[in-house]
Amino acid sequence: MDDLPEPGNLRFLRRMVTVLTGVMIAGVVVVIGLLVTRLSNDTPPLPDEIALPGGARAVAFTQGADWYAVVTDADEILIFDRLTGALRQTVTVE
Known part of the structure; x- marks a missing residue:
C-alpha cells in the first residue's frame, strides 16, 4: 500500500490529545x-x-493555629492556648 500523507485535521487531533494528556498529568501532580x-x-x-x-459540658469544638475553642452548653465559648492549655478568654454568647 502507498503511504498516504496524514490529513491535517487528524494531525491536529493527535497533537491536541497529546497536549491535553500532558496538561491532565500536570494537574494531577x-x-x-x-x-x-x-x-x-x-x-x-x-x-x-x-x-x-x-462542670460545663462541651457542645462544639474548633481550633486555630495556636488556640482551640470549646462551646459549652451554658452558651459560652472557652478559648484555650494550644501549647500551655491555659484558658485565654471566655466569650458569652447572648
Missing part, C-alpha cells in the same frame, strides 16, 4: 502536591483531655 502540603500541618497536638471549668 499539582493537586497531589497541594493535598500533601495542606494535610501535613505542623501544629502542636491537642491534649488528650480538656478540663472545663464549673
Whole structure:
C-alpha cells in the first residue's frame, strides 16, 4: 500500500490529545502536591483531655493555629492556648 500523507485535521487531533494528556498529568501532580502540603500541618497536638471549668459540658469544638475553642452548653465559648492549655478568654454568647 502507498503511504498516504496524514490529513491535517487528524494531525491536529493527535497533537491536541497529546497536549491535553500532558496538561491532565500536570494537574494531577499539582493537586497531589497541594493535598500533601495542606494535610501535613505542623501544629502542636491537642491534649488528650480538656478540663472545663464549673462542670460545663462541651457542645462544639474548633481550633486555630495556636488556640482551640470549646462551646459549652451554658452558651459560652472557652478559648484555650494550644501549647500551655491555659484558658485565654471566655466569650458569652447572648
